[in-house]
Amino acid sequence: MTLHIPFDNSFARLDGPLFARLDPTPVSNPGLIAFNHALAEDLGISGTDDAHTLAQALSGNHPPEGAEPLAQVYAGHQFGGFSPQLGDGRAHLLGEVVTPQGRFDIQLKGSGPTPFSRRGDGRAWLGPVLREYLVSEAMHALGVPTSRALAAVRSGDEVIRERPLPGAVLTRVASSHIRVGTFQYFAARRETDTLRTLFDYTRDRHAPNADGPEALLAATIQKQAALVTQWMGLGFIHGVMNTDNCTLSGETIDYGPCAFMDAYDPRRVFSSIDRQGRYAFAAQADIIVWNMAQLASALVPLMTDEEAAVTRFQSMIEEMPDLLRHEWLTRFAAKLGIDAPRDEDGPLIGELLSLMHKGGSDFTNTFAALTDGSARDEIADRAAYDDWHARWQKRLEAEPDAQDVMAAANPRVIPRNHQIEAVIAAAVDGDDAPFHRLHAALAQPYDARADNHWLRAAPAPDERVQATFCGT
Template sequence: MTLSIPFDNSYARLEGPLFARLNPVPVEAPSLIAFNAPLAERLGISGEDDPDLAAYFSGNRLPAGATPIAQVYAGHQFGGFSPQLGDGRAHLLGEVVAPDGRRFDIQLKGSGPTPFSRRGDGRAWLGPVLREYIVSEAMHALGIPTTRALAAVRTGEEIIRERPLPGAILTRVASSHIRVGHFQYFAAQGDTDSLRTLFEHSRARHAPEADTPLDLLRATMKKQVDLVARWLSVGFIHGVMNTDNCTLSGETIDYGPCAFMDDYDPRRVYSSIDRFGRYAYAAQADIIVWNMAQLASALIPLETDEEAAVDAFQSEIETMPDMLRSAWLKRFAAKLGIAEPRPEDAALVGGILDLMHKGGSDFTNTFAALTDGSARDEVADRDAYADWHTRLQSRLEAETDPRSTMVAANPRVIPRNHQIEAMIQAATAGDDAPFHRLHAALADPYSSDGDNDWLKHPPAQHEVVTATFCGT
């Protein structure tokens, strides 16, 4: 059966300098690594048996109805503003409207240079492609809003980074690729017409209830608050929370030097390019407030009375810290078995996190063990843990089914850094079996199935990953 993608490309129909039209650059010898058939079915895509899937998902052939574009945007990168960024190695093939009526982008990543490549080669190497495939699909299984992976393809070409490496292309699915940086670009350009076009498109797509720019800001804030609280609850560190990596849809996007914590440390940084801890684990809540303030600034030119708008937008941004504290408490109280948290429950959450930090406890395993009643074995100071656990048990007397609450909040397995690195090394040597095994094992992260016990092991000393790297 021939691949059939029901395209309906609304962004490519917009007027103004929002994108460049161009086709992906063909590659030498594409070969399919993975095709996400359940996701394809969800999107209304048929033709998983098409022998030319590798050609389609490498950009060598265009599916019928595709209108490839590269989007332009700006962004604050580690606090410094870059007035023009954009899709430097990606081509948005188009959009599909799924059988349930939801709209999704389909994008090739690593598909060749564009006008926004900034002297880059427009390609991706195999490691980051497989990392994003594994981690984004694991995040989906964890119930965290995220872009997803539809396909991964080897290009049959080598690309040069520090050394020659095998090239690859990821097909990414997103509710959209509209970022805070899109609005920043047109605000910086003084192009109010394009800014308004983008606003109207974004609110129709992501916040149909939003009548004003302030409404759109408020809707985006709520999504990002929920997203970051979910990240924190599973020990996830994005690594590059630049405004060009922050979406209006509230989905996690751009899995570059991302990582999940092993032992708990609120100051944990993995990203090799985050030298000062700007995007450390605990800093992510502050950064999302900063990012939303940048979105607010970019929306202000759409208001007739800009002076009044500044006050209104500032007041809205000032509500975010309380929103984040409430969302954080909701997620972490659930990890303790508390379905409806009270303000004083923050001390209980802080108590176990403090014990975990002081003792170097594994983040995921400690909360999973708490679910099973064996967390005492995960904490170094057992006397202090016993005192804390007594307080928890007293609090849980008011809960109707604390264990069910914990089971739903505490994953048993996560994509651990050392397992991802081992998978990448194997794939680089031509062995894709570890990739497929890891992907399958992460599909049901809340299950206590003993078959996946190998995923629960923290790294041995020689396996510890201290730095993760951007794939550009």
């Protein structure tokens, strides 16, 4: 049976130095770990019944007919420092498909070196592939805009990191892989013609009603403000909010040293390389403003009156904190059952978060318990909670649908770090059953009746993950 993907590769048809064409590097003895049949059906992909065929095609050994593999180029601010050339150092965009829901990229990750590998081997080891598969699909189930996982393939080749590790290839699906850093690359090089080509393409794909760079910037600001506050409402820390990991589509992408918090701490950092807390949980709202300022700067060369554009774009960036506060209030008010938030709800939310922080309360479990009426058990200072609870209940008298609002805003399960690490350890030993069990359990995160009670417990002290790693 032949795998059929109905490719329509618009990015590959663009003029200018936006990418390098090259095939993935084959791997030895590829074996299928997981394939997302439901997503494949949504994408119009057929011929998916044979695991051997899927493994060969989605390892990069035999790309499907119609694929036009390429590696995209981009720049980026990484931890505040500008890198003028980054790009897909271990990924190949196979092409795109068009569905009733829109146009989607299909990309292999860990598929071999490219001209943008910067001395890297172009490979991924098994752990990050399984982490991205699990977390991206969990984010989709949680209702967060995100790239998706179509397949994970184990290779017979070892990848050398701190030690030899089993290799793997992820097949990722995204609305596109166009990043803030993609615009930065051409703006920094003063390649205005290519920058305009990129703008026209991005506008048509992601903001068809935008009548110019200012409107594209405004649309991206709205998407990213909504996305980041949605992360925060779920206790999610991206870990590396560099401009090369910030999309124009408004999707979460590049799940490297990401994590969901266990105990609530606004200063929590998981990434082993984020020693200054630049991308800490609460800092994410500030960083997205910074990232959008970099996009604004990259769009200035497209404006007829650049001086006027700088003034206007600066005003848009300065308005972002108010937008983020509004989005944050909406997200966290819903977690308290408040569908129509007021300004005075901010302190009410803040007081609960303060109690959670002081007592080390589990973020997800506390809000789930709030939905169930048992949150007092999650708070160390019971007397302070009782006082807060009385004021909260008084506020809910004006919210007739509070229970339904909370149930829709407060998941029961998240992909917890210690569970993911256990899955990876088992898979390294050749046992993929824990991966499949965890993946299935994360599919219904808001369902109180789902058989996932084993996943709800916060980690024991000896299970806590203190740092996560990119693993590239």
